[in-house]
Amino acid sequence: MKNLVMDDFHYKALPLDVHFGIGKSSDAKQILIDNGFKKVLVLTTPDQKASGEKLANELEEISAGVYPHAVMHVPIDVANRAIEFTTNNEVDCCLALGGGSTIGLAKMIALKTDMPIVAIPTTYAGSEMTSVYGYTENNLKTTGKDIRVLPKITIYDPKLTLTLPAQVSACSGMNAMAHAIEALYAEDKNPIISVLAIESIKSLAEALPIIVKDMTDIAARQKATYGAWLAGVCLGSVGMAIHHKICHTLGGSYNLPHAQAHAITLAYSVQYNRNADIEAMDRLAAALGVDSREKLGLAIYRLNKSLDIPLALKDIGLPEDGPANVAQIICDSPYYNPREYKYDELKDLLTKAYQGLPPA
Numbered sequence: 001m002k003n004l005v006m007d008d009f010h011y012k013a014l015p016l017d018v019h020f021g022i023g024k025s026s027d028a029k030q031i032l033i034d035n036g037f038k039k040v041l042v043l044t045t046p047d048q049k050a051s052g053e054k055l056a057n058e059l060e061e062i063s064a065g066v067y068p069h070a071v072m073h074v075p076i077d078v079a080n081r082a083i084e085f086t087t088n089n090e091v092d093c094c095l096a097l098g099g100g101s102t103i104g105l106a107k108m109i110a111l112k113t114d115m116p117i118v119a120i121p122t123t124y125a126g127s128e129m130t131s132v133y134g135y136t137e138n139n140l141k142t143t144g145k146d147i148r149v150l151p152k153i154t155i156y157d158p159k160l161t162l163t164l165p166a167q168v169s170a171c172s173g174m175n176a177m178a179h180a181i182e183a184l185y186a187e188d189k190n191p192i193i194s195v196l197a198i199e200s201i202k203s204l205a206e207a208l209p210i211i212v213k214d215m216t217d218i219a220a221r222q223k224a225t226y227g228a229w230l231a232g233v234c235l236g237s238v239g240m241a242i243h244h245k246i247c248h249t250l251g252g253s254y255n256l257p258h259a260q261a262h263a264i265t266l267a268y269s270v271q272y273n274r275n276a277d278i279e280a281m282d283r284l285a286a287a288l289g290v291d292s293r294e295k296l297g298l299a300i301y302r303l304n305k306s307l308d309i310p311l312a313l314k315d316i317g318l319p320e321d322g323p324a325n326v327a328q329i330i331c332d333s334p335y336y337n338p339r340e341y342k343y344d345e346l347k348d349l350l351t352k353a354y355q356g357l358p359p360a
Contacts, residue, residue: 009190025157037093079108099123107149119151124172129232141252170307174263176231183234184280203227243269245335271297271359276339297359312356323350
C-alpha cells in the first residue's frame with residue numbers, strides 16, 4: 001500500500017484582493033473610488049506611456065497624471081526620482097500599468113513612502129502577487145520582502161495582453177512558469193502551493209503555444225493570465241531557489257532582459273535539480289507530459305524552441321566570460337537550493353545556455 005504520511009508544513013496566505021475578467025480594467029475608476037483613493041498616479045514604462053495616458057483619462061477627477069519612467073531591474077536612481085515626484089505631488093495611490101519593471105518601481109515607492117499600490121498587469125510576470133521588491137545599484141541586484149510593497153488590489157484583464165507580441169508573451173509566460181516550478185521544490189514548500197503550481201504549469205503549457213500561433217485568441221490569453229496569476233501566488237508564498245539566483249545575477253550584473261533570461265535558463269536550472277527533489281520533479285514531469293525526470297530539461301528547452309524563444313544567452317547580451325562569472329557569484333552568495341551548488345557543473349550548464357545548446 002502506498003505511504004500516505006504527509007510531511008509537516010506551514011501555510012500563510014497573503015492578503016490579496018483580485019478582480020479577474022475580460023474587460024475588467026474598465027472598472028478601475030470605480031474600484032479605486034470604492035477604496036477611498038482620490039489622487040492616483042499611473043506608472044508605466046516609456047513604451048506604455050500612451051496606454052497610461054488613456055487610463056489616466058478614464059480615471060477623470062481622481063487622476064494625478066502619468067509617470068512613464070519605469071525601466072528594467074529598477075535602478076536605484078530611477079526609484080529615488082519617482083519617490084521624490086510622488087511625495088512632491090501628494091499622490092495617495094500608485095496605479096502600476098505594465099509588467100515587472102513598472103510594478104517593481106511602484107514597490108520601491110511603497111517601500112519608502114508606505115503608499116498603496118494598485119496593479120493592472122499587462123504581462124505574465126507575477127510581481128503583483130508578491131511582497132518581494134528588488135532594485136539594482138552598482139551592477140548588483142538586491143531583493144527583499146516587505147508586506148508594504150504588496151499591491152492592495154490587482155486587476156487582471158486578459159484583453160490588455162492582446163497587444164503583447166508573440167515572443168514577449170512566450171518569454172513572459174515561461175518566466176511565470178519558472179515561479180511555479182521553483183515553488184515545487186522550495187525550502188518552505190507546502191501542498192497547497194504545490195497544487196496551485198501544478199495548475200499554473202499546466203495552464204501556461206497549454207495556452208502559450210496557442211498564443212504564439214494566434215495572438216488574438218482571447219481564451220488562450222485568459223488561460224495564460226490565470227496561469228500567471230497562480231504562478232505569482234506561488235512566487236509570493238514560498239521561497240525560490242537556484243533558477244532565481246541565476247536570473248537575478250544575469251539581470252543585476254549584466255542587465256539582461258528579465259523575461260528572456262528566465263525563459264532561456266529555466267531548462268538548465270531544472271536539469272541541475274532534476275534528481276534533487278524526486279517527488280517535486282515527478283509531479284513536474286507529469287504536468288508537462290514527460291515520462292522521465294532525466295528528460296525534463298530537454299522538454300523545457302524544446303518547448304522554448306517551439307515558442308520561438310531565443311535559445312542562447314549570448315543572443316540577449318551575455319558576454320563570453322559571463323558563464324564563469326555568474327557561476328562564481330552564485331557559489332559565493334547562494335540562495336537555498338535542494339542540492340548543493342557545484343561550480344564546475346553550473347559553469348558547464350551556463351556555458352550551454354550561453355551557446356544555446358540543449359541542457360542534456
